[in-house]
Amino acid sequence: MAEDPFDQVAFLGFDVFGTVVDWRSSVSRWAEPFLKRHGIRVDPHQFADEWRALYQPAMERVRSGQRPWVKLDILNRENLETVLSRHGADVRQIPQAELAEMNLAWERLDPWPDSVAGLTRLKRRFAIGPISNGHMAGMMNLARFGGLPWDIIVGAEVARSYKPQPETYLGSAAAVGLPPERIAMVAAHNEDLTAARALGFRTIFVRRPREHGPDQTTDLEPRSRWDVIVGSLLEVADALGCV
């Protein structure tokens, strides 16, 4: 019988936005009344997509050293103002408290329907936690909002670095006290798994073909022979023998 590559694995690290939670539906739902109230005429799903589209370039300025480390909520807030301005809003006319509240949408995202049940089963065998680019408080609030039963929160803030930089994965591994080969990265994004595998992590690809809505073109299929390739977190639990 072949050796189980997960025999030595003790921790599962999860990408969160897209892999565990459905940011697009949730952000657009929170945005709808906000946009209406301020007379900003843009489809809420398009608004969510545009806001999200500024996420990678904003992190890239930190990764490249162009600006010092800042937490994700700061980047999201700046990007919110950028998107609003593009649609003709005068951001100075919107109360600060309302902008702050809108920005909290990223801490109030619905889990995918299989996420809580899948994590609950996985937690019986493995310690589990986000290895996300989200900041710690945001991940904590998101977990409380959606009932995500994390054992610990690691990721970008602990490492002061954004994925896919190696430091984010290695800093998270150090924080949970395990070498990379005893950790599996779970993500719906090939790029995330490529970076994790290069450092020795096990890899689990979860298909999330609606993360970007009905017309998604990216990450529909695995780009490599990841250790596990499935369609939900319940199937991750099945694959790893977690009943």
Place this chain on the structure above:
Amino acid sequence: MAEDPFDQVAFLGFDVFGTVVDWRSSVSRWAEPFLKRHGIRVDPHQFADEWRALYQPAMERVRSGQRPWVKLDILNRENLETVLSRHGADVRQIPQAELAEMNLAWERLDPWPDSVAGLTRLKRRFAIGPISNGHMAGMMNLARFGGLPWDIIVGAEVARSYKPQPETYLGSAAAVGLPPERIAMVAAHNEDLTAARALGFRTIFVRRPREHGPDQTTDLEPRSRWDVIVGSLLEVADALGCV
């Protein structure tokens, strides 16, 4: 009616060793077969007390800047070797794996009988997590061992500083995204609450008169008028209206 000082509180930060878990009984129980196997003649409770007694001086060397930041498991391991040597053991004769295993006792401590039920109730209203001098992996393993339902793990490692230094509390507050006045520190140790209150935290004192065994002389009573003074985590839940 008087204002509820906990109205604005959103996070409860817990001291762990002594407040949430009973380190003395557990460490002595894990130590007993180890000491017997290596012919080290010392009462396991005395051994636990002596090991623990080296904890504050070891952290003090980090606090004072005499040595750079190290995680608690490193300090515990050094202190283990010191105590064993004092009792005549030749530490070089003990396999490294056995020393490592003995050191893991600090990640396998029984919660006090009221801890899990109390935390479970408190978690319904507040986000909860350790603000402990323990390291993140140790806190994660301890939570999994005892079923402690933390939302997040903050404390010494996040802040790279040991309580009662202000940085440990303030770094933990920053990580959970709240100002000190929106956090309550829960501890069985007056010194911990004194430091937290000086920074603006709310304070909850839990009597743990057997933490140091039947002859305990310290922290039997509150030394100040803490916001809440109780005898268990269930009573904390009662006091804060968490049913």
